[in-house]
Structure formats: C-alpha cells, structure tokens
Amino acid sequence: MKPDVSTWIAQRGYRFAGMALYPFLRPALLYRVRKGKEDRARLNERLGHAAVARPDGPLVWIHAASVGETLAVAPLIEMVRGYGISILLTTGTVTSARLAAERFGDRVIHQYVPVDTTPSVRNFLDHWRPDLAVNVETEVWPVTIAELNRRRVAHIIVNGRISDRSFDRWMMRRGLARSLFSRFACILTQTDLDAERFSDLGALNVGVSGNIKVDREAPPADPREVGLLQESIGSRPVWAAISTFEGEEQAAAEVHLSLKARFNRPLTIIVPRHPNRAEAIALQLQEQGLKVARRSCGDPLEPDTDILLGDTMGDMGLYLRLTRIAFVGRSLTARGGQNPLEPAMLGAAVLTGRNVDNFREAYRQLRQRGAVRTVDSVEALRQSVELLMRDAKARETMVSAGFEAVREMRGALARTMKGLERYLAPLILEARFCAKSKSVKQPSHHSSDVLKRVPEAQASKIAR
Structure with missing residues (x-):
C-alpha cells in the first residue's frame, strides 16, 4: 500500500534532514560526551562504523534502548545464543553499555545503536548483515525500518507496549504510523490493550505474549x-x-x-x-x-x-x-x-x-x-x-x-520464543550446518602432522 502524499513528504523530509545533518553529527555527539551521555572512545559506532568483525554464521540483532530493556531481554538473548546463533546487542546509553559488558562479557557483541540517518544505518547494516532484527518494547526509527525492509530482513518487536501519550501522538499521524508499523514482520505485545493499539496503528501481525520482565530473575546482590x-x-x-x-x-x-x-x-x-x-x-x-x-x-x-x-x-x-x-x-x-x-x-x-x-x-x-x-x-x-x-x-x-x-504473570518468555519460532527456525538450521562444517574441517588443520606420521610413499599418495 502506497503512503498518502503527506506521509510521503514526512518520510522524505525526515530522510533528507538526516542526510543534511549527518556532517554535524560528530560535533553533536561530542557535546553529549561532555554531558556524560556518550562514550568518546566509541563515537564511531553511533555513525555505524564497527571496530569488531562480524562473526560467521547467522546473527540476530537485538536492540534494547536502555537499562530496563537490556535486563528484560537478557533471558531471551541467552536462549537464542543456546541455539548457536550469534547476538549483536545495541543500546543507546552509557549505563546500558556498561551493564551489557557486565552481564554478557564477550558472549554477546555490544555496539551503540547508530543514529537514525541513512549513512549511519547503511554503514551499520552493510557491516553486520543481520539475519533478523528484534526491538525490545517500542523504539520506532523510520530510516532503520525502511533499510531493514529494503534488505528483506524480518523486523520484530517483542515486549511491545504503547503508552497513552504515544498512542495519542501516533493517532494524530495515522498515515505515517500505518506506513511504519505495517513493515514489522511481527509484533508481540505485553497486553491485549497494547495489541489493539498496534493494530489500530497499522500493524499486520500482532500477538500477545505478556511482559518478559516478569520472567527474569530478581535483581542479584552480593x-x-x-x-x-x-x-x-x-x-x-x-x-x-x-x-x-x-x-x-x-x-x-x-x-x-x-x-x-x-x-x-x-x-x-x-x-x-x-x-x-x-x-x-x-x-x-x-x-x-x-x-x-x-x-x-x-x-x-x-x-x-x-x-x-x-x-x-x-x-x-x-x-x-x-x-x-x-x-x-x-x-x-x-x-x-x-x-x-x-x-x-x-x-x-x-x-x-x-x-x-x-x-x-x-x-x-x-x-x-x-x-x-x-x-x-x-x-x-x-x-x-x-x-x-x-x-x-x-x-x-x-x-x-x-x-x-x-x-x-510468568510465562511471557516461553510465549515470546514461540512467537519467534518461525523466524528463528531457519537460523537454527544454518547454525547447526555451520557447526558441522567447522567440525568436518577441523582435521585439515593438522594434515601436515598426519603426513609426517605415515611412510613417505603413503604420504605422496595422500598428497595426490
């Protein structure tokens, strides 16, 4: 469905504004550094540039805006990792980055989420090439949504919710909301009311899974x-x-x-x-x-x-x-x-x-x-x-x-995993195939040692 003229103008205006402001992003980010809201050593990540190589095999990109969302999604991250799938976790705050490092260590790749401009998002997606994108709760970034859609990467919201204020704002821009929310492959919400609101805003595949924050363990203490x-x-x-x-x-x-x-x-x-x-x-x-x-x-x-x-x-x-x-x-x-x-x-x-x-x-x-x-x-x-x-x-x-x-109230995590099943299934198969390929190739790393342990004539046959 093509967007109406006002929606098309709004989307184009947003993109062009981002392109025009892109050269000034670094000074703006440096200003935020002085206020303690950015990490100076990792500013390039906000522009979509990664200092870490993409791992082989399937990769799921999970975005958790801040500390609360990061804690909430931790059990889901561990479950997906259990299938041998690599996780790229992005967050937007210094405190959530620190928490991710403490909570996951090197088991998960953490990056700061790129600013929602076309150059930043394209840099990010060109490097990481995610097979699936998952947003925790509701952060709607028009350029990111459009770029994932253009690359045919399924984009999902889990633990979705919409506050009264946000819903009222979106309803005032219903055409824009429909053009954005209709591009999500699936939205799993916390409550029936949230599901109804997402549907009203144009989402096509909506289900209720409950609040995954209930399923995580109580916060620890020494x-x-x-x-x-x-x-x-x-x-x-x-x-x-x-x-x-x-x-x-x-x-x-x-x-x-x-x-x-x-x-x-x-x-x-x-x-x-x-x-x-x-x-x-x-x-x-x-x-x-x-x-x-x-x-x-x-x-x-x-x-x-x-x-x-x-x-x-x-x-x-x-x-x-x-x-x-x-x-x-x-x-x-x-x-x-x-x-x-x-x-x-x-x-x-x-x-x-x-x-x-x-x-x-x-x-x-x-x-x-x-x-x-x-x-x-x-x-x-x-x-x-x-x-x-x-x-x-x-x-x-x-x-x-x-x-x-x-x-x-518990059980939301199991329902969320059930909702993700059809999107994760091909990635699980790919992860298993990659693991088998690695195990088959492993002996070749020692082929020279094997040749040294057999008679010279046999070694020449093997080599041939």
Missing part, C-alpha cells in the same frame, strides 16, 4: 554486602523510595522527617532513577538537616544516618533486600511509572502514585491481589509507610500477594 548493611541497620525501621524522579526525593524526605517523630531512628533508602542527580539530591537533603550516606562515595551507614542514597548502578537488588516497604517512583510528581515487579519479587510491599500508565497491566494484576497501595499525596504516602511499619500482618499480607501475582 550476599556479603547485604549482610554488612543489614548488620549496620540492625532493628531500625526501614523503607525505600526507588526509581525516583525530581520532586519525589523531597517527598521521601518529608515522609522521613515525619517518621522521625514517631519511630526510633528510622532509615529511608532513596534510589534515584538517574544517579547523576545524586550530588544535587544529597545537597538538598542535607540542607534540611538530614544526615546522608552516599553509596557511591563509600559513606558508612551510622546509627544516626537518616538517608542511604543509593546512587550506584546495578545495585537495586541490594537496596531492595534491605526493606519490606518500597515506594516506586515516577508516579507521584512525574508521569508514567516505573517497574513494580522487582520489589514484588524481592518481598517488598509496593506503594505507588497514580501516574503508572507505562506499567498499567503490571499494577492492575498486583492491585487485584492486594499487593500494592496507591497514594495521591505526600501525606497519603506518609500514612501508608507508617501503617506498614506498625502493622506487620498487613505488610506481610501485601508481600505474599506480590509473590503470588508475580508467579501468575
């Missing part, structure tokens, strides 16, 4: 570090505000100041969504007379410490193992919500604000079980934290309900 912190905390009442955005740290501080009048030496753990804000947050808290221990600075957790500021990456499992009460941010003073499944997995009663559109289905299922309490103000948050600190039975009922809800 038992020794957990033990040391628990020993420092002792019997102090503890609660946590995690994945917080601007304004929510102040809300946590107000709750803490109120709790100090009611409990003996309460401890509040604050884990900002963006650790680079930690210095400003610490200063803000200290100005209110609160004693702050920053994890990144190795500050000791002392008996009179008010706030443990969790400003390190990859330690969510550590912080959540220290508490049985967790407020999940981006829901009170910011919009969209953050993932409530990790605290539920690790035995915390979950509190949240009302703005959880991005995780609506996860919260719905937790709420059905009674595993989450919704608050609409700082005072409501204080009341909920105080109730759960005082009432162990109410707290443990929520914790048990969270475990049960997570158990019922």
Whole structure:
C-alpha cells in the first residue's frame, strides 16, 4: 500500500534532514560526551562504523534502548545464543553499555545503536548483515525500518507496549504510523490493550505474549554486602523510595522527617532513577538537616544516618533486600511509572502514585491481589509507610500477594520464543550446518602432522 502524499513528504523530509545533518553529527555527539551521555572512545559506532568483525554464521540483532530493556531481554538473548546463533546487542546509553559488558562479557557483541540517518544505518547494516532484527518494547526509527525492509530482513518487536501519550501522538499521524508499523514482520505485545493499539496503528501481525520482565530473575546482590548493611541497620525501621524522579526525593524526605517523630531512628533508602542527580539530591537533603550516606562515595551507614542514597548502578537488588516497604517512583510528581515487579519479587510491599500508565497491566494484576497501595499525596504516602511499619500482618499480607501475582504473570518468555519460532527456525538450521562444517574441517588443520606420521610413499599418495 502506497503512503498518502503527506506521509510521503514526512518520510522524505525526515530522510533528507538526516542526510543534511549527518556532517554535524560528530560535533553533536561530542557535546553529549561532555554531558556524560556518550562514550568518546566509541563515537564511531553511533555513525555505524564497527571496530569488531562480524562473526560467521547467522546473527540476530537485538536492540534494547536502555537499562530496563537490556535486563528484560537478557533471558531471551541467552536462549537464542543456546541455539548457536550469534547476538549483536545495541543500546543507546552509557549505563546500558556498561551493564551489557557486565552481564554478557564477550558472549554477546555490544555496539551503540547508530543514529537514525541513512549513512549511519547503511554503514551499520552493510557491516553486520543481520539475519533478523528484534526491538525490545517500542523504539520506532523510520530510516532503520525502511533499510531493514529494503534488505528483506524480518523486523520484530517483542515486549511491545504503547503508552497513552504515544498512542495519542501516533493517532494524530495515522498515515505515517500505518506506513511504519505495517513493515514489522511481527509484533508481540505485553497486553491485549497494547495489541489493539498496534493494530489500530497499522500493524499486520500482532500477538500477545505478556511482559518478559516478569520472567527474569530478581535483581542479584552480593550476599556479603547485604549482610554488612543489614548488620549496620540492625532493628531500625526501614523503607525505600526507588526509581525516583525530581520532586519525589523531597517527598521521601518529608515522609522521613515525619517518621522521625514517631519511630526510633528510622532509615529511608532513596534510589534515584538517574544517579547523576545524586550530588544535587544529597545537597538538598542535607540542607534540611538530614544526615546522608552516599553509596557511591563509600559513606558508612551510622546509627544516626537518616538517608542511604543509593546512587550506584546495578545495585537495586541490594537496596531492595534491605526493606519490606518500597515506594516506586515516577508516579507521584512525574508521569508514567516505573517497574513494580522487582520489589514484588524481592518481598517488598509496593506503594505507588497514580501516574503508572507505562506499567498499567503490571499494577492492575498486583492491585487485584492486594499487593500494592496507591497514594495521591505526600501525606497519603506518609500514612501508608507508617501503617506498614506498625502493622506487620498487613505488610506481610501485601508481600505474599506480590509473590503470588508475580508467579501468575510468568510465562511471557516461553510465549515470546514461540512467537519467534518461525523466524528463528531457519537460523537454527544454518547454525547447526555451520557447526558441522567447522567440525568436518577441523582435521585439515593438522594434515601436515598426519603426513609426517605415515611412510613417505603413503604420504605422496595422500598428497595426490
């Protein structure tokens, strides 16, 4: 189906703008380096230039925008690797690149995703020649979609979701949406509502697989570090505000100041969504007379410490193992919500604000079980934290309900792999063929040694 005139103009305009701006990409990226948002040593990857050779055999390109998507897709990556298929993982942030290195090592090739301009994307695809492209959740890049389509590479979305705001924006450009989403070979969504929305936007092959974030293991933590912190905390009442955005740290501080009048030496753990804000947050808290221990600075957790500021990456499992009460941010003073499944997995009663559109289905299922309490103000948050600190039975009922809800939600990974089956099947066969070819060729590497061990006359026959 040919796009309408306005859609054609929009797509052409986007491409030409990218071509015109391409010469200025490096200065723009260098500016981002100064803000800590790019890796100077790997800027060429953002322009599509690789410093790593493509491996032989089939290769699946998986794109996970940031940390959350990288963690979510990790089990799927391991399953696909188990078939002997090479994985190229791209991400867009410095923190997700660091996480990929820690999580996968050299088992997976990591590259920064190329900027969505024709030269960058073509450089990238010319080098890597992926046999299948998989996007985690929903990042829609028009040039990348068009180039994969032109090369007849199947392009799939897994764990797909569309927020209310994104859906409304796409519906205002329905022709453009249809021209883009119709090019995906398959879209596997988290919920029925997401599937309906993708279909409304023009996707042709849509299925519901569930949220693969539920199927991954709970975030890990070093038992020794957990033990040391628990020993420092002792019997102090503890609660946590995690994945917080601007304004929510102040809300946590107000709750803490109120709790100090009611409990003996309460401890509040604050884990900002963006650790680079930690210095400003610490200063803000200290100005209110609160004693702050920053994890990144190795500050000791002392008996009179008010706030443990969790400003390190990859330690969510550590912080959540220290508490049985967790407020999940981006829901009170910011919009969209953050993932409530990790605290539920690790035995915390979950509190949240009302703005959880991005995780609506996860919260719905937790709420059905009674595993989450919704608050609409700082005072409501204080009341909920105080109730759960005082009432162990109410707290443990929520914790048990969270475990049960997570158990019922599992199975998305198996359904996702089932949805990918028809696209992976030929690659699995190719991987097996390549493995057999290598094993057959292996003796030839030692043919000269074999010739040395046989009589000269026989060796000449073999050589002939």
